[in-house]
Amino acid sequence: SHRSSSIMLARVAPTARLWATASVKPAACSLDLQTRGMAINLSALKKRIRATANVAKLTGVMKLVASSKLKAVEDALNVGRPFGRALKSAVAIEPEDALAGDEPKKVMLVVLTTDRGLCGGVNSAVTRYTRQQVADLTAAGHEVSIFCLGDKARAQVGRDYLSIMRGTIDSCFDKDPLFSLAAAIGERLVRQEFDLMTFIHNEFENT
DSSP states (O other): OHHHHHHHHHHHHHHHHHHHHHHHHHHHHHHHHHHHHHHHHHHHHHHHHHHHHHHHHHHHHHHHHHHHHHHHHHHHHHHHHHHHHHHHHHHOOOHHHHTOSSSOOEEEEEEEOOSSSOOTHHHHHHHHHHHHHHHHHHHTTOEEEEEEESHHHIIIIITTSGGGEEEEEOSOSSSOOOHHHHHHHHHHHHTSOOSEEEEEOOOOOOO
């Protein structure tokens, strides 16, 4: 009885030692892999931080360039603004006065927008006001037509009012404001049939 028990213990003991040895090795391998993974992650993080810092520097330079361009355009606009106001007061009349009376009139809305996007509410404000004007004038019994200047006007307004569109001119505001360009646009506009021409546009105030 004693001998049998001792033999069984002798057979079991080596197995226990093997288990103990096997259980230690994977833990060491796992710790080594985790250490390598942390080193790789830290290296990638440092590279990403450096890349972000470089992008920030480039963005700062682009802001400076954009600010200088904006200042130049703003100065040119301020110089020409008195001439524009004088011309507007000489040829323009209030829409309320022009639409007075019971007789329906032919009203052509000339919608001015930019040719490119990324302008926030600049184009959307013009589009909303144009839709409101079309609804109000139509409800009052007037015949409404639309002429678009600028690619965004054609895209945002023209697709909704295709039946009353009279024409579009794209890429007209990315050029210098020369008299020949203004004359060509004016010639296209006066060919249309209308009693009242209304320009819908934004007016610059400040930055």
